[in-house]
Amino acid sequence: MRKDATRFGFDCAPGHRRLGASPVFALKLELEEKLFGQHLATEVILKALTGFKNNKNPKKPLTLSLHGWAGTGKNFVSQIVAENLHSKGLKSNFVHLFVSTLHFPHEHQIKLYQDQLQGWIRGNVSACASSVFIFDEMDKLHPGVIDAIKPFLDYYEEVDGVSYRKAIFIFLSNAGGDLITKIALDFWRAGRKREDIQLKDLEPVLSVGVFNNKHSGLWHSGLIDRNLIDYFIPFLPLEYRHVKMCVRAEMRARGSAIDEDIVTRVAEEMTFFPKSEKIYSDKGCKTVQSRLDFH
Numbered sequence: 446m447r448k449d450a451t452r453f454g455f456d457c458a459p460g461h462r463r464l465g466a467s468p469v470f471a472l473k474l475e476l477e478e479k480l481f482g483q484h485l486a487t488e489v490i491l492k493a494l495t496g497f498k499n500n501k502n503p504k505k506p507l508t509l510s511l512h513g514w515a516g517t518g519k520n521f522v523s524q525i526v527a528e529n530l531h532s533k534g535l536k537s538n539f540v541h542l543f544v545s546t547l548h549f550p551h552e553h554q555i556k557l558y559q560d561q562l563q564g565w566i567r568g569n570v571s572a573c574a575s576s577v578f579i580f581d582e583m584d585k586l587h588p589g590v591i592d593a594i595k596p597f598l599d600y601y602e603e604v605d606g607v608s609y610r611k612a613i614f615i616f617l618s619n620a621g622g623d624l625i626t627k628i629a630l631d632f633w634r635a636g637r638k639r640e641d642i643q644l645k646d647l648e649p650v651l652s653v654g655v656f657n658n659k660h661s662g663l664w665h666s667g668l669i670d671r672n673l674i675d676y677f678i679p680f681l682p683l684e685y686r687h688v689k690m691c692v693r694a695e696m697r698a699r700g701s702a703i704d705e706d707i708v709t710r711v712a713e714e715m716t717f718f719p720k721s722e723k724i725y726s727d728k729g730c731k732t733v734q735s736r737l738d739f740h
């Protein structure tokens with residue numbers, strides 16, 4: 446047993462920071478400063494983590510499912526959240542990232558993946574009750590593998606003597622991205638502000654259109670019953686102005702002065718949709734970093 450972990454792992458490594466009053470405030474400031482164009486994700490993530498942190502006896506692990514188009518900030522946010530839960534973030538021994546196409550690529554090895562994953566999750570939560578598990582490309586994960594995760598997400602006091610109720614599972618998926626984009630486009634075309642989009646504007650579309658429809662195929666029937674996902678978090682497609690913010694953020698990260706000509710040139714290189722109005726970036730803020738290298 447790791448010397449820095451108590452028997453149940455309630456207090457993990459010295460660097461482990463439970464979300465106290467200030468860390469949640471720090472997370473709020475960080476999301477407001479670094480995450481562009483995602484007012485809903487910021488609002489829901491803060492609400493979810495604050496509630497989970499304040500609950501001294503959660504009945505189940507916190508399970509968040511982040512949905513949206515490519516390059517809209519899902520991985521980016523999960524890294525920020527991980528760093529607020531465990532100071533070393535993705536480098537922490539208590540934060541684990543799985544990428545479907547990398548870690549679970551072969552359909553004929555599903556049984557092996559199930560056994561490995563269950564052993565891995567059990568071992569890590571035994572070492573640290575507040576372990577964080579991030580599953581990227583969830584929409585590409587075979588249902589059989591996902592079903593191996595389900596027992597850990599459920600309302601069990603303990604599973605084989607281990608309590609998972611203080612752990613956090615974060616699923617990242619492109620599923621539903623098209624439906625989220627449709628709602629954003631409807632708002633734009635109606636001349637309504639992006640920031641006026643509320644979760645209730647998306648829930649009916651998402652829950653009926655994708656998540657609750659067991660036969661949608663997008664969300665793997667039998668995969669995750671709504672009851673096990675605590676929060677569905679929509680990521681909106683990013684506009685030209687958000688791409689420019691990403692370019693500026695990258696320039697600041699490189700210690701360069703902000704050159705608005707370069708900001709404009711890089712943003713102009715990106716492609717936008719729909720064809721007629723060219724509002725949203727096809728790749729979100731992805732490839733901004735590499736494009737900046739050429740300016």
Ligand SMILES: Nc1ncnc2c1ncn2[C@@H]1O[C@H](COP(=O)(O)OP(=O)(O)OP(=O)(O)O)[C@@H](O)[C@H]1O
Pocket residue numbers: 479480481482483513514515516517518519520521522617618619683691729730731
């Ligand atoms: N909303 C955003 N605000 C600020 N930066 C962003 C945002 N979205 C993306 N970025 C920048 O683009 C990079 C790539 O984004 P990220 O990996 O989070 O996309 P993603 O939504 O996970 O995409 P995919 O679904 O393809 O994995 C991030 O590391 C970040 O630098």
